[in-house]
Amino acid sequence: MDDSETELVYRSQMRVQLALMCVVTGFLGCSSSPTTMMMPPPPTDETVTLQSQTFTVPAGQEVFMCQDFANPFGTVDTDVQQWESHMTPGSHHLLLFYKDNATNTDVTPCSGLEFSPTPYGAQQPDAQVVYPDGIAALVKGTQGFHLNMHYLNAKQTDIQATVKIVLHKSKAGTVTQRAGLFFFNNVTAIVVKPGEKKTISATCPFPKAVNLLYGVAHMHRRSTNMTATVNGNMLYTTDQWDASPMQRFDPAVPVAAGAQLTWSSTIDNTDGTDLITFGESALTNEMSIFDGQYYPADPDHPTIECMR
Numbered sequence: 001m002d003d004s005e006t007e008l009v010y011r012s013q014m015r016v017q018l019a020l021m022c023v024v025t026g027f028l029g030c031s032s033s034p035t036t037m038m039m040p041p042p043p044t045d046e047t048v049t050l051q052s053q054t055f056t057v058p059a060g061q062e063v064f065m066c067q068d069f070a071n072p073f074g075t076v077d078t079d080v081q082q083w084e085s086h087m088t089p090g091s092h093h094l095l096l097f098y099k100d101n102a103t104n105t106d107v108t109p110c111s112g113l114e115f116s117p118t119p120y121g122a123q124q125p126d127a128q129v130v131y132p133d134g135i136a137a138l139v140k141g142t143q144g145f146h147l148n149m150h151y152l153n154a155k156q157t158d159i160q161a162t163v164k165i166v167l168h169k170s171k172a173g174t175v176t177q178r179a180g181l182f183f184f185n186n187v188t189a190i191v192v193k194p195g196e197k198k199t200i201s202a203t204c205p206f207p208k209a210v211n212l213l214y215g216v217a218h219m220h221r222r223s224t225n226m227t228a229t230v231n232g233n234m235l236y237t238t239d240q241w242d243a244s245p246m247q248r249f250d251p252a253v254p255v256a257a258g259a260q261l262t263w264s265s266t267i268d269n270t271d272g273t274d275l276i277t278f279g280e281s282a283l284t285n286e287m288s289i290f291d292g293q294y295y296p297a298d299p300d301h302p303t304i305e306c307m308r
Helices: 003-011
Strands: 015-017 034-036 047-051 055-059 062-069 078-087 091-100 120-122 128-131 135-139 144-151 160-161 163-169 180-186 195-203 210-219 223-230 235-237 249-254 260-269 288-295 301-308
Touching: 015 135, 015 223, 055 062, 078 120, 091 163, 144 160, 144 163, 180 195, 180 260, 210 235, 210 260, 223 288, 235 249, 249 288, 260 288
Parallel strands: 180 301
Antiparallel strands: 015 034, 047 163, 055 160, 062 144, 078 128, 078 135, 078 163, 091 120, 091 144, 180 288, 195 260, 210 249, 210 288, 223 235, 223 260
16 A cells, blocks of 8 residues: 555544534535545654543543643744544543643543633544644643543443644744633523523623634523624524534634623423532533633733633
8 A cells, every 4th residue: 555545544434424514504604515634644753642641530520630741842932733643432621721831641530620721622533623824823832731531421331531632833933823712601691490491691792802712602401592793783693502513614614802702501401409610520510611712812822711
């Protein structure tokens, strides 16, 4: 088999389908195609892989596990043009945080309410973020990573879980803009009484002009839907609480400084017996978060965070 055939075989094996939610007329920046098959390149010296240790998720249980990784690029400032992740069955989400002066650690139980500047997160078992040409996320030479993993095991037997993240480096001299992540979190409005069905909303302004590249909802099992708008224009919608689709905006959606992003989700507790509030458990608590990727970002402060 020659090199071209090898590459074709590899690409066919590594295809990852990104769901593009184009079901609502007038979506801002929605691609004209309903789905896009995006294939990472074959592994080369231009990729590095972070692989968590295997951990056990007991039958019927929910766990949060964390592991730290030292800088994988030899403590050299590096631009990442693509993030790719793969989670074994039972996953709910992962968050990859920057961590200054991180060292390699073993996987260990942790909180599901951690948050700090982050370049990447995913909810679908197989996902990726690919930045347009000339755009990349910066990993400083002094930074490593803290990986937070959330798993739910609905089976009657234990499962063995692991998470893999592949970082694809940008070509030298090609980057003109930095990418960052926005994270908008509605905390105080989540108070839903037993027997109640409630739609909650929150609004956050963008502190500067940005271009939105990706958007995704984060909810728990009693949420039935989420929509997000910018200045009243539809941006995103989903009725999937688990593995909510990551919407790629192609072309990117320009947003002016001060533009208002409003996200709303409906929480159904009509058959519940306990008060539902914000919290880490996907079984007993709820979340209403809208986040995604944008550019240009300040490399010293790449994460735009807003909590309501």
